[in-house]
Amino acid sequence: MKKLTKWKETLRALLLYPLIRKKTKHIDADILFFFPQYQTGGAERVHLNIMKSVSDRKLTCFITNHSVNSDLREDFSQQAKLINLHRWGWKTSFRKKMTKKLAAEINKIDKPVLFGSNSEFFYDLFPYLKADCVKIDLLHTDLSSFPLSIENYAAPVTHMLTRRVVLGEGHKEKLKEFYLKKDVPLTEIDKICVIPNGISIPDDAPDVKDYSGKMRVLFVGRNSHEKRPEIFVEIAQEASRLKLPFAFQMIGDFDSFSHSKPDNLEIIGKITDVQQLNAYYEKAHFIFITSLFEGFPMVLSEGMAHGVIPVAVDVGEISRDVNEEGRTGFIIPNFSDVDEIVNGFINKMREIDESRATLPNIAANGYKLVEAKFSIDRFRERYRDLLIRQENANNQD
Incomplete structure (x- = not known):
């Protein structure tokens, strides 16, 4: 992000701080989501479909990073109460203050369920959250070889996760190597579940295409x-x-x-x-x-x-x-x-x-x-089962 844009975003965040704090003090939700953007993208559409899997619940979604466009903002807001944290979600000095304040509000909720993906802010909350808080994350791909990846950022608090979702068995196997390297207890592997992404599929198989020309x-x-x-x-x-x-x-x-x-x-x-x-x-x-x-x-x-x-x-x-x-x-x-x-x-x-x-x-x-x-129905069933089961298990403790 260019310096002028950063300066503008910082000023905007400061002006919006009273409104953001007002919204974060009135969280009425069963499940809280932490996603980086609502811009056009495959990951963003996956996040939207995850929220749709529990659309009958009270949902709040925090946007923690800068979105290059607002293409999916309306879709996100139709599924959940949307709170854009602006630079309070990604500027390091701002984020440290906001995570503590937001964690205090989340701790007022009875046995909350949090779900996050690709958000450093999400993991920054962990040390301040109460013990009965369910914490689930989604890793879209294996980036463990990159020092600045989300896996490396989350490694110190990975043991605090309740569940972790990956897209395939290959990624799960790679996480075993990564956990060994980072001294994450291998028992944490048992928390990982595999849920492939889902899409809407035409009822009928497509017609055979003509391959004779260009x-x-x-x-x-x-x-x-x-x-x-x-x-x-x-x-x-x-x-x-x-x-x-x-x-x-x-x-x-x-x-x-x-x-x-x-x-x-x-x-x-x-x-x-x-x-x-x-x-x-x-x-x-x-x-x-x-x-x-x-x-x-x-x-x-x-x-x-x-x-x-x-x-x-x-x-x-x-x-x-x-x-x-x-x-x-x-x-x-x-x-x-x-x-x-x-x-x-x-x-x-x-x-x-x-x-x-x-x-x-x-x-x-x-x-x-x-x-x-890869059917969307199977995808939503599995995410609903994951989120609601964790919520119910927490309520029975």
Whole structure:
């Protein structure tokens, strides 16, 4: 965040402090959520769906970090009383004061349930919370190798968690190594449960697509470092140079690439309407994932639900479900060298071009996988069971 923006946000937070404190002194909720943003993003949509799983309860949601846009603010506010902490949630000196004050208010609630994800503020509360407070977190992906990751930040208070949620067994296994390294008792592994992300799935399998002509490739996401959109642009450039029969589209805030993109790449822009996004999925043949790290991205399962075949770097939980052995998609080794990653995609595209007859079956298998594992109904049932069970268990103590 630029210095001028920080200064403005600090001034705004100071002016809003009386209102924020007034809101935090009147918390009437069964479950309290702590999420960093309400901007456009897969993680934010997951957070929204978690709140929807317990929409019949009294909910309060604290936004603890800066949102680059307000695209999902209204959706969040429809599910819970929304309290934006502004810089009181992320500026270190401000956060220390606010966590103590907010913890004192939370401690007035009878056996509260707190759920957080990607929020340092959430973990800062732990030392000040009373013993009967249920604390559950969600880790979207394994970032334990990064010193400034949320796992490393939370390590000193991990033993205070009641439960921890991850997206797959691979992440759970990696946490065992991380706990050993950080001297977190291995008994804490027993607190981890696996809940894959869920999406709305069409009732009927998608129609078989026409693979005879130029095939359409999607990139869907935000313009951020970890998504590595520049690699997708390089893939399109190399495919154009080699005259490969693929057309490329980017959906998201990628205007910065408009002057360097090749002719075979179309920048669609940001889409917030679900039906409009689904229309692009229905016309696409492939979706590419070039991320530096992921859990299991929602755009992957969304695409597969509409007959889109994934081609993804081997990060996170992806290759456990998307792979050539299971005939559900294609995996590219996550090389340390970007040129090798680009070449990996290009070589795979050549293979795909020469084996088009196999593609309808791969697309059909992708739909079956999503239907069996990533349904929104199953997702909400599992989160509701987790949150309500912990609440009920706490009330019986």
